[in-house]
Amino acid sequence: MLHVEKRINNNVLLATEEGQQMVLIGKGIGFQAYPGDRVDKGKIEKIFYPTNNMTFTQMAALMTGCGPDELRTVLKIVNMARETFEHLNDNMFFSLLDHLSFALKRHENQMDIVNPLEWEIKKFYSREYRMGVRALEIIKEDLGRELPGSEAAFFALHIVNAQIDSVTGEEIFGITEMTNSILKLVKYFYQCEFDEDSVFFNRFIAHVRYYLMRQIKGEEVILGESGILESVRKADSRAYECADRIARYIYERQRWETSETEKMFLMLHIINLVKR
Known part of the structure; x- marks a missing residue:
């Protein structure tokens, strides 16, 4: 049975059902609700459950402290x-x-x-x-x-x-700083300016961000065709050198290794980013 633990206001309740604690939001759900009362499930609009990042006690304290x-x-x-x-x-x-x-x-x-x-x-x-x-x-x-x-x-x-599971706000700050540094590295390497409204600029930024997120999570893209890697590398040695410098920067900053597959994807984005 879903019952009231505490009324926050007319529209918010702390509730429990079979030992599972939760926060309930719904218009009028807390009106004349008292601890132990059954919850009117028809009024529930949103349910929040405790997580590793936010315990029930923390949720309750935060909700109680806000109007x-x-x-x-x-x-x-x-x-x-x-x-x-x-x-x-x-x-x-x-x-x-x-x-x-x-x-x-x-x-x-x-x-x-x-x-x-x-x-x-x-x-x-x-x-x-x-x-x-x-x-x-x-x-x-x-x-x-x-x-x-x-x-x-x-x-x-x-x-x-x-939007990102298991990535903290502090890590997002780090990703943003590193993305900006990588962008400056490419700009300095090629001695060029970028069209920041171009699709290639936005694709490069998105790729770098998600690559760094994958590093945080310990995920890696695996490409079985070693021949593809070698042909892309030979196609533009300058882009490979730039990708390699990015990999060294990432290692010096975070001690994260960048695989040859990841370098290849960086190369492809760099080639499109800097082409005139």
Whole structure:
């Protein structure tokens, strides 16, 4: 039986069913609800379960410490993001709620902070950054609080993080820094500028990001045809040298080895990126 553990507000409950604790959201689900009462399952709109990253106790403390308006606003932001990004993990709701709560307190105490990677986030995660800007607009519309524009990059990182299982916000920061360094390395190697609006630029950035994510997860792309690797390598020795320099940079920074297969894919993207 699904029963109430604690009422947060008219629209949020902490509940338990057969030992499984959860957070329930639904219009009116918490109205006149008391511990031990049965939950009206017809009113459930969203269920959140504890995870390794967010225990039930942490979820309960966070929900209790936030007002109903903040909860509604964050849910609105999450629903907006889901319209653009199909796969977002449920932890995003709590990470955004936690960030919003602290951002509002910092702003109230005139302790706003600047995101050191704002430029890179805006450039490499442009869709997520636009979502971050829209999130600030929703906060202003719904809460009447205007946070500084630099917060858009922080909200964007939470959306990026929600798309990737088992990758932390700190690791996303590292990936963003490394992607920018790799881009500078290629630019310096070829002594050229890039068309940042081109499909090849965006493909290169996406490839580097996901390659670094695979490294974090310990995943590797395996290509059985060694002949393909050798023919691509011979086709453009300069691109191979550039890919090799990228591999050395990654090793020096993280001690991650880059396979010949990964170098080949880097080469293919580099060739398209720098061609005139």
